[in-house]
Amino acid sequence: MQAPIGVFDSGYGGLTILKELKQQLPQYDYLYLGDNARAPYGTRSFDTVYHYTLEAVEWFFKQGCSLVILACNTASAKALRNIQQLDLPTLAPDKRVLGVIRPSSEILGQFSFSHHVGILGTTGTVQSQSYPIELSKFAPEATVFQQACPMWVPLIENGQHEGPGADYFVKLYIDQLFAQSAQIDTVLLACTHYPLMAKKIQSFLPENVKLVTQGDIVAKSLAAYLQNHPEIDQNCSKNGQIQFYTTDNPTSFEEQGTVFFGQKIAAKHTDLA
Numbered sequence: 363m364q365a366p367i368g369v370f371d372s373g374y375g376g377l378t379i380l381k382e383l384k385q386q387l388p389q390y391d392y393l394y395l396g397d398n399a400r401a402p403y404g405t406r407s408f409d410t411v412y413h414y415t416l417e418a419v420e421w422f423f424k425q426g427c428s429l430v431i432l433a434c435n436t437a438s439a440k441a442l443r444n445i446q447q448l449d450l451p452t453l454a455p456d457k458r459v460l461g462v463i464r465p466s467s468e469i470l471g472q473f474s475f476s477h478h479v480g481i482l483g484t485t486g487t488v489q490s491q492s493y494p495i496e497l498s499k500f501a502p503e504a505t506v507f508q509q510a511c512p513m514w515v516p517l518i519e520n521g522q523h524e525g526p527g528a529d530y531f532v533k534l535y536i537d538q539l540f541a542q543s544a545q546i547d548t549v550l551l552a553c554t555h556y557p558l559m560a561k562k563i564q565s566f567l568p569e570n571v572k573l574v575t576q577g578d579i580v581a582k583s584l585a586a587y588l589q590n591h592p593e594i595d596q597n598c599s600k601n602g603q604i605q606f607y608t609t610d611n612p613t614s615f616e617e618q619g620t621v622f623f624g625q626k627i628a629a630k631h632t633d634l635a
């Protein structure tokens with residue numbers, strides 16, 4: 363049976379990834395789920411994020427999806443490995459769940475000349491040490507400096523990210539990152555919410571620092587994955603359609619989600635159970 367590719371985030375952030383998937387792989391169908399009722403995930407414990415993410419993955423499987431992308435760094439950092447290693451073999455050995463940390467780590471080192479790389483993410487992503495671990499495999503020459511930015515997701519989710527109130531917290535976390543190393547020349551926005559604030563973040567970065575977002579990287583990596591895995595690709599439906607679901611209020615999701623996705627969306631409510 364063919365079904366859409368599942369795209370999951372704690373809330374709206376994954377829409378910045380989906381936007382790029384639609385751009386680069388428009389032939390596929392996508393099913394987006396934002397767990398807005400339980401967002402944000404960034405400050406929650408490992409067990410909680412794992413439990414919530416597994417419920418979401420099971421929901422996608424119930425809808426028939428063979429491939430699910432965790433378009434959320436926090437879920438990728440705290441749940442992906444367990445789901446891949448402990449759950450999938452018994453739950454659905456023929457299905458696949460992929461994250462956003464590995465594709466980003468595969469390529470990030472290539473942008474840096476100083477080999478000092480900065481990671482801006484949620485507290486959960488930073489504490490998991492997922493980026494230093496993955497980057498040590500793909501860019502062993504790189505030294506990784508991380509900064510948690512716990513105020514950014516609330517600012518974005520409340521539509522305050524472009525206002526002057528956001529300036530304080532953007533400057534604060536960037537100053538804290540560069541206090542760790544003035545030689546950082548490449549910074550990854552390792553949270554799928556942050557691209558909405560990319561312009562403001564760039565304006566507070568020292569000149570000539572490259573700011574990297576994940577949408578393009580994840581889309582290219584997915585394209586390569588589907589090409590290399592025809593057995594998964596053949597289960598993905600290709601009518602160019604996208605459906606949006608939220609665990610919270612669909613009207614709010616439509617309003618806010620449009621800002622993240624860049625075009626009008628129609629959403630439905632779902633319970634995960």
Ligand code: DGL
Nearest residue numbers: 375402403404435436554
């Ligand atoms: N968008 C999620 C990420 O990429 C974080 C949002 C949240 O804290 O729920 O990490």
